[in-house]
Amino acid sequence: MINFRATLAIYFHELDRFRRTIFGSLVAPVLTTSLYFIVFGSAIGGRMQAVGGVDYGAFIVPGLLMLTMLSESTSNASFGIYMPRFTGSIYEILTAPVGTAETLLGFVGAAATKSLILAAVIMLTALLFVDYHVAHPLLAVGYIILVAASFSLLGFILGIWADGFEKLQIIPMLILMPLTFLGGTFYSIDMLPEPWRSVALFNPIVYLVNGLRWTFYGKADVDIATSFGLTALFLAICIAIIAWIFKTGWRLRS
Amino acid sequence: MSEPILEIAGLTKTYAGGLTALDRVDLTIRRGEIFALLGPNGAGKTTLIGAICGLVRPSGGTIRAFGEDLSRSWRTARQRIGLVPQELGLDMFDTVERQVAYSRGMFGCAPDKARIEEILKSLSLWDKRNEQLRKLSGGMKRRVLIAKALSHDPELLFLDEPTAGVDVELRRDMWKQIGKLREQGVTIILTTHYIEEAEEMADRVGIIDKGRILLVDDKDAMMARLGRTEAIFSLEAPPAAIPTSLAHYPLTLDGNELHYRGGDGAGRGKQEVAAIAQQLTREGIIFTALEQKESSLEEIFVGLVERGEFAGEGAAA
Ligand SMILES: Nc1ncnc2c1ncn2[C@@H]1O[C@H](COP(=O)(O)OP(=O)(O)O)[C@@H](O)[C@H]1O
Ligand SMILES: [Mg+2]
Numbered sequence: 239m240i241n242f243r244a245t246l247a248i249y250f251h252e253l254d255r256f257r258r259t260i261f262g263s264l265v266a267p268v269l270t271t272s273l274y275f276i277v278f279g280s281a282i283g284g285r286m287q288a289v290g291g292v293d294y295g296a297f298i299v300p301g302l303l304m305l306t307m308l309s310e311s312t313s314n315a316s317f318g319i320y321m322p323r324f325t326g327s328i329y330e331i332l333t334a335p336v337g338t339a340e341t342l343l344g345f346v347g348a349a350a351t352k353s354l355i356l357a358a359v360i361m362l363t364a365l366l367f368v369d370y371h372v373a374h375p376l377l378a379v380g381y382i383i384l385v386a387a388s389f390s391l392l393g394f395i396l397g398i399w400a401d402g403f404e405k406l407q408i409i410p411m412l413i414l415m416p417l418t419f420l421g422g423t424f425y426s427i428d429m430l431p432e433p434w435r436s437v438a439l440f441n442p443i444v445y446l447v448n449g450l451r452w453t454f455y456g457k458a459d460v461d462i463a464t465s466f467g468l469t470a471l472f473l474a475i476c477i478a479i480i481a482w483i484f485k486t487g488w489r490l491r492s
Numbered sequence: 493m494s495e496p497i498l499e500i501a502g503l504t505k506t507y508a509g510g511l512t513a514l515d516r517v518d519l520t521i522r523r524g525e526i527f528a529l530l531g532p533n534g535a536g537k538t539t540l541i542g543a544i545c546g547l548v549r550p551s552g553g554t555i556r557a558f559g560e561d562l563s564r565s566w567r568t569a570r571q572r573i574g575l576v577p578q579e580l581g582l583d584m585f586d587t588v589e590r591q592v593a594y595s596r597g598m599f600g601c602a603p604d605k606a607r608i609e610e611i612l613k614s615l616s617l618w619d620k621r622n623e624q625l626r627k628l629s630g631g632m633k634r635r636v637l638i639a640k641a642l643s644h645d646p647e648l649l650f651l652d653e654p655t656a657g658v659d660v661e662l663r664r665d666m667w668k669q670i671g672k673l674r675e676q677g678v679t680i681i682l683t684t685h686y687i688e689e690a691e692e693m694a695d696r697v698g699i700i701d702k703g704r705i706l707l708v709d710d711k712d713a714m715m716a717r718l719g720r721t722e723a724i725f726s727l728e729a730p731p732a733a734i735p736t737s738l739a740h741y742p743l744t745l746d747g748n749e750l751h752y753r754g755g756d757g758a759g760r761g762k763q764e765v766a767a768i769a770q771q772l773t774r775e776g777i778i779f780t781a782l783e784q785k786e787s788s789l790e791e792i793f794v795g796l797v798e799r800g801e802f803a804g805e806g807a808a809a
Contacts, residue, residue, distance in 0.1 A: 239567060247597030251586070258585060326581025330640070333545040334598040335570040491549050492507060492542075 244336040248344025249351075252318050256352050263314065264356060267306050271360050274302050275367035278424060283368070289426050292455050295368030300450040301423030303360055304385070307353050308418055308446070309410050311386050315349035315393030316406050323397070323489075332491060338484040342394070342477075349390035350383065357382050370454070378453035384469050385446060391476035398489050417443040427459045442468065496559075497523040497648055497679050498544070503553035505539050505703075513539040515703040516553070521648075521681060526674055528694035528711075529683040532793070536703040537683035538578055541650050545575045557648070571599055574646030576637050578653045578683075584626035588617055591625065592639045599644035611639050615669070631662040638669070649673065651682040655689060667692055691715055691756070701793045720792050721761020723752040725772065726781040735775050741768055750779070761786070 256263050279295035286294035322328035331341060364370065372378050392409075400406045421443030427435055438444055439460075449465025452458035458465075483490070498521040505514040513536045521527050529537050542548035544555055546566065555562040557569040583591065592608050612618040615635045625633060634654070641649060651670070655663040670680060670693060684690055690697045690711070697714040699706045707714070727748050734743055734750075741764060742754035752768060755761020765784055772779055787795070 241567070241600045243597045243600050243602070247594050251583075251590075251594050254586070254590070322581075322583070325583060326577075326579050327583050329547060329575070329577050329581050330595060330598060332547050333570060333573070333575050335567040335600055336598065337567075487549050491547060 241334075241336050241340050244334060245340045245344040245347070248331075248341065249348045252345060252348030253351065255318070255321075256314075256348070263310070263352060264359065267310055267356060268359050268363055271302055271306050272363055272367070274298070275364055279364075279368045289429075290455075290457055292457075293369070296370035296455075297426075297451075298424055299361070299364050299368065299370050300454045301418075301421075301447045302364075303357060303382075304443075304447045304450050305415075305418045305423055306360055307357055307382065307385055308389050308414050308443070310356055311349055311353040311389035312393040312396065312410050312414060313406070314352050315346060315390040316397035316400065317393075318345050318349055319394050319397035320400055320403075320406055328490070338481055341484075342391075342480060345394055346387060346390040349393060350386040353386035353390065354382065357386070372454050373456040374453045378450065381450055381453050381466070381469070384466070384473065385450070388469055388473040388476060391473065391480060395476060395479055395483070398483055401489075414443075417441055418447070422447045422459060442472070445469070495523050496520045497557070498681075499556040500544075501554050501556075503540070503543060503555060504551045505536075505543055505548055506551045513703050514543065514550075517700075517703070517705050519698060519705055519708065521679060522696075523679055524674070524677055525695040526670065526680045526682070526693055528690035528697045529681065529700055530685070530687065530690045530697055531683070531700035532685055535685075535700045537700060538652055539703075540700070541575065541652050541681070541683065545573060545650060546570065571644065572647045574641035574644065574649045576634075576641045576649070576651045576654060578656065580630070580633050580637065582625050582633060582636065585624055587622050587624055588612065588628075588636055588639075589621040591636060592643050595640035596643040601644045607645075608643065611642050614672075615639050616665075631658055634658060634662070638666075642673075646678065648679045649681070651680065653683055653685070655684070655686075687715075687718055687720070699793065706793065715756040718756060718792055720787045721752070721755035721765060721784065722787060723761075723765045723768075723782060723784040725750040725752070725769070725779040726783075728778040728780055731777060735771075735777070737771055737775065738768060743768070 275295070275298075278298055283293075283295040283298070288294060289297045319328075322331065396406060396409055420438070421441050422438070427438045427444060430438060445460055445465045445468050448458035448460045449462060449469065452462040452465065482488070498519075500517055500519040503514055503517040503519075504512065506512045517536075517540060529540065531537050539548055543550045544557070544562070557565075558572060560569065562569055586594070589608065589612065592611065593603065596603065596608065609618065612621055615638060617632070617635055617639055620628060620632065625636060628636065638651075638654075654666055654670075658666065670682070673680060682689075682693065694711050696708065697711050698708040699714075707717075709717070727750055730745065730748050730750075734745055742752060744751045750772075752765060755764060762784075765782075769779070769782065
């Protein structure tokens with residue numbers, strides 16, 4: 239017996255929180271991304287060479303999309319579960335007839351939905367600044383959903399692990415941001431000299447950025463199958479960790 | 493009527509720090525009754541409720557709800573259980589009506605605007621239905637917690653210190669609400685550290701202290717045991733014996749002092765002391781001083797334990 243009504247309750251409650259905080263959740267990231275497009279796409283991009291046959295302005299679109307998606311998915315989901323822990327309203331989730339699956343689908347589904355809305359708005363905004371076409375639209379949407387879901391799961395874990403607001407920000411700020419900037423958002427790792435090129439291959443974000451770039455332009459620094467595979471593996475690991483959290487009640491039940 | 497709705501056996505909880513908050517608790521709750529769990533702060537009341545409702549992981553023992561082992565049938569059992577927690581844990585930015593509808597959904601019930609309207613009206617929250625919770629007073633927030641707990645029409649309702657920090661008017665109101673729920677057949681377990689509250693509401697009272705259930709009894713029998721008023725009359729010239737007109741009071745003569753210890757959880761002790769004072773005057777026994785004090789719940793428990801009143805009946809249901 240699955241309590242789907244609970245999933246819907248959580249899902250719509252979370253989306254309502256998104257609506258309440260529309261500025262922080264949507265307007266701010268879109269503004270930030272637009273600035274990147276203006277600076278790197280239009281202003282500098284005009285003087286940059288095309289990368290692998292793709293105009294520089296268009297080249298950075300998937301990377302910037304990934305940059306926003308990773309940080310927004312993570313922070314949305316982490317806030318979503320951290321807030322009830324912080325206010326104490328989590329008692330209701332813990333006493334309701336809901337299991338891991340319903341809870342996760344509700345929280346992670348909502349966080350992923352927000353990321354998808356954000357992704358759509360950013361892609362439309364990008365059209366204002368640069369000219370780009372998506373070679374494999376279905377794969378692109380599928381990949382974006384996969385990444386949004388994976389990093390929402392990561393955020394969920396963070397939100398359960400964190401015992402203060404600053405800890406919520408540590409991982410996105412200190413790990414995700416730098417790895418994304420170094421992960422080929424603004425350049426192809428083929429442009430790097432050795433040994434930095436080999437070092438870059440240890441950065442998991444490289445595979446995410448390039449996976450998305452492949453769905454856009456049909457070419458990338460790494461094999462698309464590797465990107466999909468690694469992302470799916472990451473998703474599976476997150477789900478396993480969360481299943482363990484619910485089973486043991488870690489940080490949830492005393 | 494007396495069919496058990498909840499059967500707890502050997503329930504133990506030791507927190508990670510090593511503190512044993514529940515120590516082999518046995519307790520049976522009958523369907524349809526109001527049961528008051530009375531105990532001082534830190535006795536383990538919230539832990540006990542938490543263990544039943546899913547907030548606390550028991551270290552040992554079994555809980556059966558509605559005739560089934562809770563560790564296996566938790567999903568179906570939880571649908572029939574409601575909890576009003578001690579703390580105000582709420583999403584303060586959400587509105588009243590949405591929050592209650594959210595709770596209903598969480599417990600797997602189909603949306604039902606009419607039912608929610610009914611609940612909100614019965615708790616005088618209907619006018620505030622579109623208000624954000626953070627704009628409500630503390631008493632109103634507590635009502636919202638109750639509305640949320642009632643949103644799925646539970647058969648078994650837990651109220652953890654429902655009237656702590658609540659003004660007199662709201663307290664009376666809440667007692668009335670609880671009475672109404674009982675009429676509808678809801679079984680209610682409430683915790684309190686006010687003897688008065690247990691007396692006002694409960695059919696049966698259980699006393700818990702330091703994680704152990706010390707005594708469970710019908711309310712009236714329990715109240716009679718909870719003598720809590722102590723008075724010392726200093727007599728000018730003590731009589732040889734206590735006059736027969738005072739024989740039915742719990743009095744002892746100790747030199748120049750006449751000791752009274754009695755009363756129930758409520759005001760009977762004070763009334764009796766006043767009556768004794770009058771009678772002493774009538775008998776011509778002059779007292780030069782009167783010292784009176786009400787014992788705290790903790791002191792009463794210690795007294796009861798010392799007098800051995802709990803011997804062998806700790807688990808009586
Ligand atoms: N999460 C926890 N971790 C460790 N100790 C706890 C926890 N919750 C409660 N306690 C301790 O367990 C004892 C019982 O607490 P509680 O059940 O809240 O009592 P009551 O509700 O009767 O006041 C207290 O000594 C309290 O400090
Ligand atoms: Mg308590």
